[in-house]
Amino acid sequence: MRLASKVNCQSAKILRVPRCRTPRRVAMASVSPTSLAPSNVRQTSPPSDLISYIQSGPLLTSCGIASEAVEAHAEEWERLGRQLAVQLAFDHENLDPIQKLRIYHYYLPVYWWVSRQLEQHRREGHQTALVLGISAPQGCGKTTIVEQLEQLFNWLGRPAASVSIDDFYLTNADQTALAAANPDNRLLQLRGNAGTHDLALGTETVKRLRGLTTPGHSVAVPRYDKSSYGGRGDRAAASTWPVVSGPLDVVFFEGWMSGFAPVDPPAAAAVEPALVAVNEHLKSYKAAWDELVDSWLVVRIGDPQWVYKWRLQAEERMKASGKNGMTAEQIADFVSRFIPAYSAYLPGLYAAGPTTARSGRTLILEVDQNRSPIAKQPAPVV
Secondary structure, X not given: OOOOOEEEOOOOXXXXXXXXXXXXXXXXXXXXXXXXXXXXXXXXXXXXXXXXXXXXXXXXXXXXXXXXXXXXXXXXXXXXXXXXXXXXXXXXXXXXXXXXXXXXXXXXXXHHHHHHHHHHHHHXXXXXXXXXXXXXXXXXXXXXXXXXXXXXXXXOOOOEEEEEHHHHEOOHHHHHHHHHHOOOOHHHOOOOOOOOEOXXXXXXXXXXXXXXXXXXXXXXXXXXEOOHHHHOOEEOOHHHOOEEEOOOOEEEEEEOOOOOOOOOHHHHXXXXXXHHHHHHHHOOHHHHOHHHOOEEEEEEOXXXXXXXXXXXXXXXXXXXXXXXXXOHHHHHHHHHOOHHHHHHHHHHHHHXXXXXXXXXXXXXXXXXXXXXXXXXXOOOEO
């Protein structure tokens, strides 16, 4: 379910501001955690095989979840798992292996980790919303996990909202001007790389969301329509932006290049000469955006080339929904403009964490080509 009109996240009422590709107005309903509980929560204890399955998950250690804690809180695991099944339109009684893995080996362990980050944020005396930065390559499933976590927090009466760095791309007119000013730099011809974002708009939006602690106050959240101009994209009209009402507990701030640290200019040039200008633009992102992040989630992948396939799948889904999109050839060209950044910055991200990573506040996990979590080696917690 996607909502993209005015949205209230008041107290224990849950209404979400999900990520959306093209804003649209829809009717809304108010749902509370207790109102869903009777039809979605079994009154009996979870079966032992479900407990064992959860305990076998690859992310428990990374997320700081002890096996005995799973058993002690098994009813809550199942209750939340059933709610995720509702959100994902799965039949919890007949989950296939992939669905079961998504819920109990991926989304719920990450949920528990984020929940503890919020608790720690409050213990430290912060009255602002927790800003969780999510850094993950395009197509690896970051938007889906953000949507599910956002809905789950809202369902639990812990109001949450999300925003993506994609929402802060330059307008089509400004991107066209940037491309014209850099005619020999292929990495700045289309949206995507550092330098193609409106940093001031992003800074203002995240700061306002983070500070949305008073009931009755609200923030309009920019949205970017990637289907405009034949897939080249443009910022959606401000009149269609969703409005988030306070107070908020969590702000999910996701992006494909979030937390990237610049490299020395010679190292950027060795990857591709055009990356030197991008690398220079990247120097502004830490102060503008990364320093607003309280905790980080990094999704690691084994090969950036997987992004080609993932992006093609996403584009086909968008076109199947009736929207305009790029051809396979255009997608290949588009994704090729991101590969230099992945080559230059992912090694540092995976080794040291994002630019503003703090001890105990950064989770790095890995997914395979099917976007499923794996434990080929212990995923570090920075």
